[in-house]
Amino acid sequence: MQNPNFSDESNQRSRQLLEKNAFEDISEKIIAVILFACALVSVLTTFGIVIIIFQETFGFFQEVSFAQFFLDTKWTPLFAERHFGVWPLMAGTFLTTAIAMAVAIPLGLSSAIYLSEYAQPKVAAILRPAVELLAGIPTVVYGYFALLFVTPLLRNIVPLEIFNALSAGLMMGVMITPTVGSISLDAIRAVPQSLREGAYALGITKLESIFRIVLPAALSGIIASIILGISRAVGETMTVLIAAGQQPKLTINFAESVETMTAYMAQISGGDSPRGSLNFKTLYAVGAVLFLLTLALNIVSHWIANRFKEKYE
Incomplete structure (x- = not known):
């Protein structure tokens, strides 16, 4: 005949094991979300920098032509006689x-x-x-x-x-x-x-x-x-x-x-x-x-x- 105390202890251990596994699963999911958020911040920061740089660059080329920028051999944008050769x-x-x-x-x-x-x-x-x-x-x-x-x-x-x-x-x-x-x-x-x-x-x-x-x-x-x-x-x-x-x-x-x-x-x-x-x-x-x-x-x-x-x- 099975000991009832042994059965209760076995059920209690099983519940504790299930609770521990559930807690570990939740912890791993939370850590995964945090790591994903950190990676996403890095990616979004990079995209933000790129967008701002090229947005302002587009405005620059609205006033200065590509020929002035890439074919001119002088760079004097701060002088009275402006040249924008890079x-x-x-x-x-x-x-x-x-x-x-x-x-x-x-x-x-x-x-x-x-x-x-x-x-x-x-x-x-x-x-x-x-x-x-x-x-x-x-x-x-x-x-x-x-x-x-x-x-x-x-x-x-x-x-x-x-x-x-x-x-x-x-x-x-x-x-x-x-x-x-x-x-x-x-x-x-x-x-x-x-x-x-x-x-x-x-x-x-x-x-x-x-x-x-x-x-x-x-x-x-x-x-x-x-x-x-x-x-x-x-x-x-x-x-x-x-x-x-x-x-x-x-x-x-x-x-x-x-x-x-x-x-x-x-x-x-x-x-x-x-x-x-x-x-x-x-x-x-x-x-x-x-x-x-x-x-x-x-x-x-x-x-x-x-x-x-x-x-x-």
Whole structure:
């Protein structure tokens, strides 16, 4: 004969288990709703930014033609004789970015190779946070360091203007090095150790295995890190605003003062141009070009990462 006390205890446990499962289901649904709301806020914020940028840009092109914006070689919207050619701003942006990547790529890639292939684990555990610490320094500090230290030092070697593209580009390169180095390091460490051991078994030296086996296997991640570094350099503001100057010129001379797209946007956003004026709308027109440029770089980075990604089992 079944014990009635045992039956009551079993039913009570079953009810408690059902209540616990129901509570967990409700909790998971609430968490899912909260996470969805957070993701939705991010998406809506992005759409809002895009809509505002292109809405004001449309108003700008109601007063300025595409030919004036994309074919003119002068940018003087704040002068009496107005020109709206965006190429001088783009030239300054590309010039400082090229200098920055000429510094960041070899430094970042070399540091990634050393930390992954040569450094002892204890040394790597110390050096990697030290290198990444460079990314935490405020960009305004880089700008003033370039203006007050790097430029006077370089002027003893080469003739430079006080504000120049070279100093700004060099400091941007140091600033972007952690971005290139950190992502490249992760890509290199993702290469299976068996590939290295196979190369050593064939009599290949460590240096040869790095350049013939490891780096080609990690190529997609390395290229993605470089393109993300370029995106960071293109969107940098304070360093170029302080060290590169505010003289839009269609030039490739790194010794001259130039103005980048972000520096011009910072200049206009200072409040000197009335809201709704043509000068104010140039802020959004330049911002739209910068947005499309950065978007294109991110798309290329994503495509390269998927196209050349190596899969190992």
